[in-house]
Amino acid sequence: MATLSLDALSKTYPNGVTALHGVDLTIDDGELIVVVGPSGCGKSTLLRMLAGLESISSGELAIDGRRVNDLEPAERDIAMVFQNYALYPHMSVADNMGYALKNQGVPRAERRRKVEETARLIGLEDLLDRRPKQLSGGQRQRVAMGRAIVREPKVFLFDEPLSNLDAKLRVQMRIEIRRLQKRLGVTAVYVTHDQVEAMTLADRLVVMNGGHIEQVGTPMHLYDQPASRFVASFIGSPSMNFIEARHADGVLTLPCGTHLPLRDGASTESGDAVCLGVRPEHLVQVGQGDDTTLTTQVELVEPLGADTLAHVRLDGQAELLVARLNGAQQIAEGDRLYLRPDPERLHLFDPQEGHSLAAPETVS
Amino acid sequence: MRYRRPGLDAISHILLILALLAFSLPVWLAIIAATHDQSSLYTGTAPLWFGDQGLDNFRAILSEPVARLGTDVARLLFNSTVMALGIACGKIFIAILAAYAIVFFRFPLRRLCFWLIFITLMLPVEVRIMPTYKIAADLNLLNSYAGLILPLIASATATFLFRQFYMTVPPELLEAARVDGAGPWRFLRDILLPLSKTNIAALFVIMFLYGWNQYLWPLLITTESDYMTIVVSLKRMLSSADNLVPWQAVMATALLAMLPPVAVIVLMQRYFVKGLVDAEK
Ligand SMILES: Nc1ncnc2c1ncn2[C@@H]1O[C@H](COP(=O)(O)OP(=O)(O)O)[C@@H](O)[C@H]1O
Ligand SMILES: [Mg+2]
Numbered sequence: 001m002a003t004l005s006l007d008a009l010s011k012t013y014p015n016g017v018t019a020l021h022g023v024d025l026t027i028d029d030g031e032l033i034v035v036v037g038p039s040g041c042g043k044s045t046l047l048r049m050l051a052g053l054e055s056i057s058s059g060e061l062a063i064d065g066r067r068v069n070d071l072e073p074a075e076r077d078i079a080m081v082f083q084n085y086a087l088y089p090h091m092s093v094a095d096n097m098g099y100a101l102k103n104q105g106v107p108r109a110e111r112r113r114k115v116e117e118t119a120r121l122i123g124l125e126d127l128l129d130r131r132p133k134q135l136s137g138g139q140r141q142r143v144a145m146g147r148a149i150v151r152e153p154k155v156f157l158f159d160e161p162l163s164n165l166d167a168k169l170r171v172q173m174r175i176e177i178r179r180l181q182k183r184l185g186v187t188a189v190y191v192t193h194d195q196v197e198a199m200t201l202a203d204r205l206v207v208m209n210g211g212h213i214e215q216v217g218t219p220m221h222l223y224d225q226p227a228s229r230f231v232a233s234f235i236g237s238p239s240m241n242f243i244e245a246r247h248a249d250g251v252l253t254l255p256c257g258t259h260l261p262l263r264d265g266a267s268t269e270s271g272d273a274v275c276l277g278v279r280p281e282h283l284v285q286v287g288q289g290d291d292t293t294l295t296t297q298v299e300l301v302e303p304l305g306a307d308t309l310a311h312v313r314l315d316g317q318a319e320l321l322v323a324r325l326n327g328a329q330q331i332a333e334g335d336r337l338y339l340r341p342d343p344e345r346l347h348l349f350d351p352q353e354g355h356s357l358a359a360p361e362t363v364s
Numbered sequence: 365m366r367y368r369r370p371g372l373d374a375i376s377h378i379l380l381i382l383a384l385l386a387f388s389l390p391v392w393l394a395i396i397a398a399t400h401d402q403s404s405l406y407t408g409t410a411p412l413w414f415g416d417q418g419l420d421n422f423r424a425i426l427s428e429p430v431a432r433l434g435t436d437v438a439r440l441l442f443n444s445t446v447m448a449l450g451i452a453c454g455k456i457f458i459a460i461l462a463a464y465a466i467v468f469f470r471f472p473l474r475r476l477c478f479w480l481i482f483i484t485l486m487l488p489v490e491v492r493i494m495p496t497y498k499i500a501a502d503l504n505l506l507n508s509y510a511g512l513i514l515p516l517i518a519s520a521t522a523t524f525l526f527r528q529f530y531m532t533v534p535p536e537l538l539e540a541a542r543v544d545g546a547g548p549w550r551f552l553r554d555i556l557l558p559l560s561k562t563n564i565a566a567l568f569v570i571m572f573l574y575g576w577n578q579y580l581w582p583l584l585i586t587t588e589s590d591y592m593t594i595v596v597s598l599k600r601m602l603s604s605a606d607n608l609v610p611w612q613a614v615m616a617t618a619l620l621a622m623l624p625p626v627a628v629i630v631l632m633q634r635y636f637v638k639g640l641v642d643a644e645k
Contacts, residue, residue, distance in 0.1 A: 088537065
């Protein structure tokens with residue numbers, strides 16, 4: 001049970017690499033915050049600074065209003081789940097889970113009781129006497145979770161905890177983590193590079209890029225109103241399509257000649273070049289082409305079952321566009337495809353800076 | 365990689381058996397000689413079968429002062445054991461702490477410390493024996509167990525081996541322990557030491573043998589028979605200008621001198637194998 005507040009947190013490593021450039025964030029009690037971003041953007045650095053495993057170069061970190069910059073990890077009352085689990089190989093599952101309690105001086109009987117209680121909660125009660133190497137990947141993951149839960153910390157920190165599991169187990173554990181976190185009501189910060197994982201877990205998402213926070217918001221908010229081209233391309237799968245376009249008197253003209261109406265309030269002048277973003281699921285197939293449709297040629301078909309992804313070429317566009325079509329649709333490579341971008345779901349970005357040009361009131 | 369070739373198997377077995385015979389012949393001769401009386405060893409031919417003394421020679425050297433030594437072999441065995449155990453345990457203790465400091469702590473001149481320790485690898489006892497002797501003499505360590513053990517107790521080799529092992533310990537383990545509230549001592553005691561059990565066992569064997577076989581240093585520092593070690597004494601039993609060498613006693617002593625190292629290897633071998641099979645890490 002805790003709130004975290006990060007005020008202009010920065011990190012410069014001794015070798016001169018600045019991994020974080022002033023991160024501001026407030027995390028509410030019981031909230032599950034997912035920090036997502038490409039590899040090397042500073043997610044782990046941020047998490048490890050919260051944990052106290054990395055020193056804070058500048059800025060303030062407070063847990064429940066108390067400044068904790070200079071406290072040891074154990075004094076911050078946090079628990080961390082590591083990517084490779086970091087279980088103690090020579091200790092049994094029970095000892096692994098009870099080690100923190102032992103260091104706190106909790107008597108043996110009470111320790112045992114708490115460990116067993118936690119083990120029951122996460123389905124480990126039959127494995128308490130095993131060593132980590134006698135467990136499967138998923139079970140080790142559970143032990144790592146159990147080790148965090150048993151201490152009843154103020155904050156859970158997760159660093160890509162599922163990336164060593166196979167896809168199916170990952171989905172299962174994801175749901176379980178979410179369920180446990182809600183049930184225990186503990187504030188949690190979860191780091192991942194997997195945007196699907198991020199979307200499904202998060203109360204609020206923090207998208208990071210190059211040591212900066214790009215945007216913070218609920219998954220749907222980030223999906224609907226990305227503040228930048230980076231966020232737009234990172235959130236949602238497959239990624240958003242981007243097309244260079246020109247704005248003239250409230251109408252967007254694409255290189256292929258298509259005209260699209262501009263929504264009110266976009267901060268762009270007539271004559272500006274803009275970057276138009278359309279999600280694959282907002283390209284609608286129509287039978288007949290007109291001047292509001294894109295005329296494309298299918299280059300690659302990915303049937304997913306319910307949906308079919310069509311990678312299509314637009315005249316005058318180097319990169320392929322992706323459209324998510326109904327799986328019942330019969331399409332083949334080489335087919336001509338007329339796609340109408342949903343005019344309500346268009347995104348506009350500055351072609352150089354990448355920030356959103358959407359109406360100001362919708363950008364938070 | 366294992367090759368399966370019957371011909372090769374036969375040849376390697378024959379070679380192994382020949383080597384075994386060659387190596388065990390001297391041991392056999394020593395066992396035989398230790399069961400004869402002195403006169404039958406001076407007939408000109410070496411006996412190849414047991415004599416009529418049985419274990420009497422052993423009984424004699426263990427219970428009565430041996431000629432030229434002034435003490436019995438039991439005492440010598442005890443001295444050697446104290447020295448070898450002291451050296452082995454001391455080396456391991458110091459090496460563990462030194463390697464722990466070098467690997468897990470960031471302090472000024474850390475690299476320099478490591479290289480200074482590393483350089484002493486090139487300075488065996490023989491090279492520094494004069495100054496060491498002077499210091500031992502000044503500190504009144506001549507003819508004492510401390511004098512036998514302390515100068516040999518620092519080990520660059522063991523420090524280096526522990527350092528190499530510690531560097532393979534995943535850093536997350538240390539971080540997990542820090543988050544779990546384990547300070548430096550707890551981390552060492554609860555995590556690092558249990559993980560290095562097999563390394564400790566292996567080093568213990570090597571260092572015990574090293575200590576047991578010390579010759580030059582004990583020879584220099586001990587003049588009283590009460591602190592003499594068995595390896596040094598063996599040589600003294602042979603150096604007889606006027607008398608016949610009592611070969612039966614020498615052989616019995618040599619055999620006894622072999623027992624503790626063999627016992628250590630046999631006992632500790634179980635831990636190695638267990639360690640290898642468990643392969644915890
Ligand atoms: N211990 C370190 N020393 C120096 N640079 C580091 C260290 N750890 C990470 N970095 C650098 O900091 C940046 C962010 O790393 P990290 O936080 O691990 O990214 P992420 O977890 O998002 O992949 C990277 O450029 C990385 O090279
Ligand atoms: Mg990382």
